[in-house]
Amino acid sequence: MALIEINFLRRLLFSQHGYVCLRDDKAALKVGFTLSFLVVVLVLVHIVTHQAINISNYENMLLIKIHEFINLGNDTSLSETLNHGMLFxxxxxxxxxxxxxxxxxxxxxxxFFIFAWLDDSAQYHERVGGVVSESLRIPSLFGLRGQDFGELIAWASIAVMLLAVALWAYNGKQPGDLNIVVILSKPIAALIFCGVVFDILHIIIKGYWADLILTVLEDGGEMISIAAAVAASLAVLNGADKIYKNK
Known part of the structure; x- marks a missing residue:
C-alpha cells in the first residue's frame, strides 16, 4: 500500500509541462515528498494498529488510543488535521x-481549496447532504442511501459555484494561465477521484478487508493528492514572476 502511494505521488509530481515545471523546483519537491512521507507513515500506522486490534485476544487500550489518534477516517484525528493544514x-x-x-x-x-478545506474541516457535504435528504425524502437506490444522494447534490452545488468562478476566470484569462491549470490539474483530479469514486465504492462494498482497503485508498489517496497539490502550489508561487513576465 505504501509503495503504491509513493508511486502515485511521483506520477502526480513528474508529469507537468509548461513555463514552470514542478520537477525543476527542488524546494517545492522537498516539501511535497516530506508531506508524502508523513502521509505514508500515517497510513502504515493506521493499517498496523487496525490489524493489531483486530487479531488481539484482549482489549489493548494503547493500540486503540493510537489508532483513534491516527485513524484516516476520523474527522478529529491527526491525519485529518494534517489534511486541513495542507488544504488551508x-x-x-x-x-x-x-x-x-x-x-x-x-x-x-x-x-476551490477554500471549499475543499471547509468541506474537510466542517463536513459540509455530510451536513448539507443530510438536510437535503431529509427535506426531499430521497429513497435508497442502487445500494446508495438517501444521505449519499444528498451528499452528491451538496457536491453539485459547490461545482456550480466553482463553474461560475471558472467562467469569470476564463473571461479574464492571461497567457500564463494554462501553465497553472496543467500544474494543478492532476493533483486536483486525483483528489476528486479519491473523494468521490472511492467514497461511493466504500459505501457500496461491505466487509472487513473492503473497509480497510477502501479507507486507505480514499483517505490516504486524498492526502497524497493534497500533498502533491501543496508542492504544485509552491512551484506556482516560486515561478509566478516567470509565468506572467510576458503578460
Missing amino acids: SCAAIFLYIFFKTYARVMLFFNV
Whole structure:
C-alpha cells in the first residue's frame, strides 16, 4: 500500500509541462515528498494498529488510543488535521499569488481549496447532504442511501459555484494561465477521484478487508493528492514572476 502511494505521488509530481515545471523546483519537491512521507507513515500506522486490534485476544487500550489518534477516517484525528493544514496552505498560497499577479485563475484555485478545506474541516457535504435528504425524502437506490444522494447534490452545488468562478476566470484569462491549470490539474483530479469514486465504492462494498482497503485508498489517496497539490502550489508561487513576465 505504501509503495503504491509513493508511486502515485511521483506520477502526480513528474508529469507537468509548461513555463514552470514542478520537477525543476527542488524546494517545492522537498516539501511535497516530506508531506508524502508523513502521509505514508500515517497510513502504515493506521493499517498496523487496525490489524493489531483486530487479531488481539484482549482489549489493548494503547493500540486503540493510537489508532483513534491516527485513524484516516476520523474527522478529529491527526491525519485529518494534517489534511486541513495542507488544504488551508494551498488556499492561502493562491490568494497571495492572486494579489501579486491579479491573474483570475489564482482566485479560482483559491476558492476551490477554500471549499475543499471547509468541506474537510466542517463536513459540509455530510451536513448539507443530510438536510437535503431529509427535506426531499430521497429513497435508497442502487445500494446508495438517501444521505449519499444528498451528499452528491451538496457536491453539485459547490461545482456550480466553482463553474461560475471558472467562467469569470476564463473571461479574464492571461497567457500564463494554462501553465497553472496543467500544474494543478492532476493533483486536483486525483483528489476528486479519491473523494468521490472511492467514497461511493466504500459505501457500496461491505466487509472487513473492503473497509480497510477502501479507507486507505480514499483517505490516504486524498492526502497524497493534497500533498502533491501543496508542492504544485509552491512551484506556482516560486515561478509566478516567470509565468506572467510576458503578460
